[in-house]
Amino acid sequence: MTAITSASAPTTQRFSSPAAGAYLGRIMAAYEHIVILTGAGLSAESGLSTFRDKDGIWSKHNIEDVATPEAFARNPEAVLDFYNARRRVVLGVGPNAGHEALARLEADFPGRVTTITQNVDPLHERAGTRNLIHMHGEILKAACAHCGARQPWETDLSVDLVCGTCNRAGGMRPDVVWFGEMPYQMEEIHAALGTCDLFISIGTSGNVYPAAGFVAGARAAGAHTVELNLEPSEGISMFAEAIHGKATEVVPVYVARLLGG
Ligand code: BV8
Numbered sequence: 001m002t003a004i005t006s007a008s009a010p011t012t013q014r015f016s017s018p019a020a021g022a023y024l025g026r027i028m029a030a031y032e033h034i035v036i037l038t039g040a041g042l043s044a045e046s047g048l049s050t051f052r053d054k055d056g057i058w059s060k061h062n063i064e065d066v067a068t069p070e071a072f073a074r075n076p077e078a079v080l081d082f083y084n085a086r087r088r089v090v091l092g093v094g095p096n097a098g099h100e101a102l103a104r105l106e107a108d109f110p111g112r113v114t115t116i117t118q119n120v121d122p123l124h125e126r127a128g129t130r131n132l133i134h135m136h137g138e139i140l141k142a143a144c145a146h147c148g149a150r151q152p153w154e155t156d157l158s159v160d161l162v163c164g165t166c167n168r169a170g171g172m173r174p175d176v177v178w179f180g181e182m183p184y185q186m187e188e189i190h191a192a193l194g195t196c197d198l199f200i201s202i203g204t205s206g207n208v209y210p211a212a213g214f215v216a217g218a219r220a221a222g223a224h225t226v227e228l229n230l231e232p233s234e235g236i237s238m239f240a241e242a243i244h245g246k247a248t249e250v251v252p253v254y255v256a257r258l259l260g261g
Contacts, residue, residue, distance in 0.1 A: 032111040034258070035196035035223070036102060037214055039118045041203025041230055042247045046123055047093045052205050057086075067178045072145070076159050076170070083174040084156040087139050090120075091154060095127035098202070098247035101255040103128035108259055114192040118204060118211050120176050133192075135183040135211065141175035144168070150175050183210060193217040200254070202228045203247050206235035215239060228254060 040050040050056045065071050066082040095103075106113040106129055115132045117124055120139040124132050137143075142153035149165035153175075161172040177183050193199070199218030206212045215225050215238040227233060227242040228250045236242060243250050 031198040031224075031258070033192070033196045034105070034109065034111065034113045034198045034200065035192050035214075035218060036105075036113065036115045037118070037199070037201045037204065037211060038102075038115065038124070039202070039204025039211075041205075042098050042117075042251070043093075043096075043119055043121050043123055044203065045098070045246060045248045046096045046121075048089065048119075048121055050203075050205075052207060063179055067176075068180055069145075069178055070180075072173055072178070076173075080157045080159065080173070083139060083176070087154070087156070087174070090122070090139055093121075093123070095123040096248050098251035099123045099127035099129070101252040102202075105255045105258060106131060114196070116189055116192070116211075116214070118208065120174075133185045133188060135177070135185060135189060137174070137176035137184060139174055139176060142172050143175040145171035145173050147171075186210070189214070190217065193223075194221050196221060196223045198226070199223045200226045200228060201233070201235075201239070202251060204229070204233060206233035226254070 040048065040056075044050050051058045053059075061067075061082060065075070066079050072079045102115060102124065106115065113131060115124060115129050116135055117132065118136045120134070120137055122138065122140055140152060140154055141150055142157060143150045144163040144166060146168045147163060147166035149163060151164070157172050157174065159170055159172075162169045163171055183189075193214055194217070196218055199215060201215060204211065206215075212235055215235055218225055219238065224241070225239045227236060227239040227244075228247065229242070229244060230246060231244055232242065243254065
């Protein structure tokens, strides 16, 4: 893990309305590679619960009971029930103005944009983002715990399902990264962080590693670092700039600034 070094206090702005954004920021530099890290706060206004807010998912469930490989080995029914319920909710929601603005940024920005999401929902891709890394997996996919085969999956999972690849039962699980498991595409992520000149963290509390350490990696590469979140995150001191407000408000305004609109 990259060591976290102390940083000077970020330029913090409290965002109250889209109109206010017009005079908030400094003039944007000409960036070449933007890396965006997103978390549950971006999907909150689409109707998906966050994890660590007052009524969040972890206020109703113990991580150790539903989001570890040990929990799946101990009580697979309980783990599958937890994800079956969340999958049904995910299937009923759509992207919001924050996801749409980030897709517009990828399409219209003259340089490169890499989006890394901790979210297991499909809302970035449904909004049109293409250069996307789902580092914590995807709830609309299943993985076989026996052979590792992965496939699209939109219905409930159960312990009696047989894997179509290895023909073994009992291993079909959601294709999400549990605590203690290695997130996906870490090599690509570190390569992107090493070449970015702007790092934007959106809707994440900064509690879960390795994602919480990405801002340090981006700073080490010399990137300007920005937090867009409802409130200051755990890692606020690492950011050079911070704008606090709802994702559906602050993200479109920040994207418009980057695109010169
Ligand atoms: C790993 C996925 C290497 C599935 C999730 C001690 C013991 C054990 C482990 C560790 C330890 N110390 C460190 C670790 C490592 C551990 C970790 O970080 N633990 C922490 C908690 C201490 N990490 C891991 O285990 C990772 N793997 O390190 O691999 C390894 C491997 C083997 C052995 C050794 C090392 C894997 C982590 C993956 C965890 N998977 N779940 C699922 O979804 O069920 S975690 C869960 O948290 C979510 O999935 C999400 O992806 C992640 C991050 O949460 P956030 O997105 O930040 O959400 P949160 O609710 O916290 O915050 C929301 C924010 O939005 C808030 O700030 C809020 O203010 C804001 N907000 C709300 N509304 C809005 C808004 N902002 C804007 N607009 C709004 N409207």
